[in-house]
Amino acid sequence: MDRSEQAMTPLDPDYAARVRTSFGRQQAMTLLGAEMTEVEPGMTEIVLPFREELTQQHGYVHAGIITAIVDSACGYAALSLMPPGVGVLIIEFKVNLLNPAAGGRFVAWGQVVKPGRTIVVCTGRVVAERADGTQQTVALMQATMMVVRDRAAVSD
Amino acid sequence: MDRSEQAMTPLDPDYAARVRTSFGRQQAMTLLGAEMTEVEPGMTEIVLPFREELTQQHGYVHAGIITAIVDSACGYAALSLMPPGVGVLIIEFKVNLLNPAAGGRFVAWGQVVKPGRTIVVCTGRVVAERADGTQQTVALMQATMMVVRDRAAVSD
Amino acid sequence: MDRSEQAMTPLDPDYAARVRTSFGRQQAMTLLGAEMTEVEPGMTEIVLPFREELTQQHGYVHAGIITAIVDSACGYAALSLMPPGVGVLIIEFKVNLLNPAAGGRFVAWGQVVKPGRTIVVCTGRVVAERADGTQQTVALMQATMMVVRDRAAVSD
Amino acid sequence: MDRSEQAMTPLDPDYAARVRTSFGRQQAMTLLGAEMTEVEPGMTEIVLPFREELTQQHGYVHAGIITAIVDSACGYAALSLMPPGVGVLIIEFKVNLLNPAAGGRFVAWGQVVKPGRTIVVCTGRVVAERADGTQQTVALMQATMMVVRDRAAVSD
Numbered sequence: 001m002d003r004s005e006q007a008m009t010p011l012d013p014d015y016a017a018r019v020r021t022s023f024g025r026q027q028a029m030t031l032l033g034a035e036m037t038e039v040e041p042g043m044t045e046i047v048l049p050f051r052e053e054l055t056q057q058h059g060y061v062h063a064g065i066i067t068a069i070v071d072s073a074c075g076y077a078a079l080s081l082m083p084p085g086v087g088v089l090i091i092e093f094k095v096n097l098l099n100p101a102a103g104g105r106f107v108a109w110g111q112v113v114k115p116g117r118t119i120v121v122c123t124g125r126v127v128a129e130r131a132d133g134t135q136q137t138v139a140l141m142q143a144t145m146m147v148v149r150d151r152a153a154v155s156d
Numbered sequence: 157m158d159r160s161e162q163a164m165t166p167l168d169p170d171y172a173a174r175v176r177t178s179f180g181r182q183q184a185m186t187l188l189g190a191e192m193t194e195v196e197p198g199m200t201e202i203v204l205p206f207r208e209e210l211t212q213q214h215g216y217v218h219a220g221i222i223t224a225i226v227d228s229a230c231g232y233a234a235l236s237l238m239p240p241g242v243g244v245l246i247i248e249f250k251v252n253l254l255n256p257a258a259g260g261r262f263v264a265w266g267q268v269v270k271p272g273r274t275i276v277v278c279t280g281r282v283v284a285e286r287a288d289g290t291q292q293t294v295a296l297m298q299a300t301m302m303v304v305r306d307r308a309a310v311s312d
Numbered sequence: 313m314d315r316s317e318q319a320m321t322p323l324d325p326d327y328a329a330r331v332r333t334s335f336g337r338q339q340a341m342t343l344l345g346a347e348m349t350e351v352e353p354g355m356t357e358i359v360l361p362f363r364e365e366l367t368q369q370h371g372y373v374h375a376g377i378i379t380a381i382v383d384s385a386c387g388y389a390a391l392s393l394m395p396p397g398v399g400v401l402i403i404e405f406k407v408n409l410l411n412p413a414a415g416g417r418f419v420a421w422g423q424v425v426k427p428g429r430t431i432v433v434c435t436g437r438v439v440a441e442r443a444d445g446t447q448q449t450v451a452l453m454q455a456t457m458m459v460v461r462d463r464a465a466v467s468d
Numbered sequence: 469m470d471r472s473e474q475a476m477t478p479l480d481p482d483y484a485a486r487v488r489t490s491f492g493r494q495q496a497m498t499l500l501g502a503e504m505t506e507v508e509p510g511m512t513e514i515v516l517p518f519r520e521e522l523t524q525q526h527g528y529v530h531a532g533i534i535t536a537i538v539d540s541a542c543g544y545a546a547l548s549l550m551p552p553g554v555g556v557l558i559i560e561f562k563v564n565l566l567n568p569a570a571g572g573r574f575v576a577w578g579q580v581v582k583p584g585r586t587i588v589v590c591t592g593r594v595v596a597e598r599a600d601g602t603q604q605t606v607a608l609m610q611a612t613m614m615v616v617r618d619r620a621a622v623s624d
Contacts, residue, residue: 370622404563
């Protein structure tokens with residue numbers, strides 16, 4: 001998207017380790033069985049294997065669970081660009097559910113599109129991998145984060 | 157809200173049982189530990205007790221988990237107004253996270269504000285109950301459902 | 313809403329005059345023919361009479377025009393609570409269009425639901441007044457503002 | 469985005485003329501001074517030159533006006549894929565305002581990302597062209613349309 005418009009330069013040389021360590025503290029991701037598979041400046045990828053425990057009444061993965069992984073992907077995409085000691089808080093997001101979340105594995109990407117001083121805007125996407133090797137987008141997110149300075153509880 | 161503008165009349169006399177049965181099939185709600193505590197025409201309430209397994213890196217309940225319960229509350233608010241054999245699919249939602257999801261218990265409400273023929277719009281809210289008995293709104297949702305007729309996989 | 317949860321106390325005794333003066337500088341509102349009809353702490357009301365120049369291809373008022381008045385109503389609801397010299401910037405909103413914008417007059421309300429230190433969240437609503445005296449909600453907004461300190465260009 | 473996932477095949481050979489004719493009936497676009505500059509299957513482009521009459525209180529183009537052009541761009545992106553006699557209605561959208569709408573000219577694009585049978589999802593973007601020839605994204609939209617069959621008032 002607007003990746004070229006603004007530098008996606010990490011201000012913390014250890015951004016990848018910091019993001020992965022923080023992700024490791026998200027107990028909700030452990031409960032769901034999600035793993036962080038990629039971290040780049042302004043982008044992260046999270047993978048969630050299908051499990052029956054994650055489904056809604058029709059047998060698809062619950063929209064809230066799909067939202068949880070792409071929310072984390074977007075939040076950590078933003079965090080990857082923060083200087084040491086500066087955190088981010090998600091303040092809102094919107095999700096369109098494009099197709100039923102059916103498949104063996106779900107891959108979520110978060111991407112910073114506007115790395116502002118106070119507000120960071122991200123887009124996210126979740127793809128379902130089907131048994132036959134095809135992929136289908138199941139969710140599209142547009143999310144807003146707030147940069148948080150000088151608040152110990154929110155520094156990652 | 158606009159509750160007065162349009163009749164919130166259940167078209168299925170067994171709407172409450174139908175909603176509760178369908179909720180019981182949402183394995184994701186069982187995994188999270190959520191319970192449906194109230195069903196009225198056009199409104200449902202879901203309660204989620206705090207557990208460490210639900211948290212993100214700062215110790216608050218993960219935004220995606222909070223979203224999951226209010227998404228279910230909105231979806232079932234819509235379903236409560238459907239005639240027998242007619243289902244609903246959530247097509248999109250937007251959530252504002254107003255305060256950190258800290259507390260002993262979280263109560264989510266979904267409320268139909270526009271019960272259309274094809275599209276149903278709901279608003280949702282999640283309140284955190286603190287140890288001292290106070291309450292604070294942690295999330296506000298605006299969501300859109302599609303009414304689904306003649307699709308066996310989506311009738312509840 | 314959550315009006316009771318947090319005090320809606322104006323920090324500028326001249327909040328109403330300040331809001332009305334700033335609204336008077338919105339040339340877009342003049343172009344559309346919109347008027348600010350009410351200002352209270354945390355709430356404003358804007359009225360737009362129907363004109364053919366505002367319509368889309370089916371003869372209803374264009375969704376963007378409806379959005380413009382409820383966006384202004386929400387922005388000024390937030391501004392009404394700011395201390396002197398502090399401004400607000402809208403960073404995002406979501407709008408559901410519930411019914412066709414047909415009618416002789418449209419009334420938009422913006423209401424602060426979370427007056428935070430950095431982020432202010434508002435909900436908005438637009439009602440169409442029909443010729444027969446009935447009213448119908450045509451749009452529902454959920455919007456996020458950022459509080460802006462020490463930026464001369466954004467103080468109202 | 470997902471353009472490759474699903475065919476963006478126009479089902480009406482005269483889609484471009486039909487879209488342009490319908491756009492010509494949007495009196496709101498004439499009032500604003502917007503022009504449709506491109507129509508492709510699943511994509512349209514609309515250009516709006518800066519005018520003082522379009523501004524909010526800080527001298528930037530009003531967020532509602534920016535929303536109006538990208539809303540039209542998304543709606544017509546969806547219409548370009550509809551068979552003859554079938555219309556679309558916008559049911560909701562979310563807009564992030566990334567930068568102040570300052571510039572000599574604003575270019576809005578709407579792009580279908582999911583051309584469903586009942587629901588069409590689009591993303592939109594508005595770029596400001598500055599006097600020095602640079603460009604900056606000012607708004608990002610994620611929007612949902614409903615396909616409308618057999619309703620004379622909504623066929624374009």
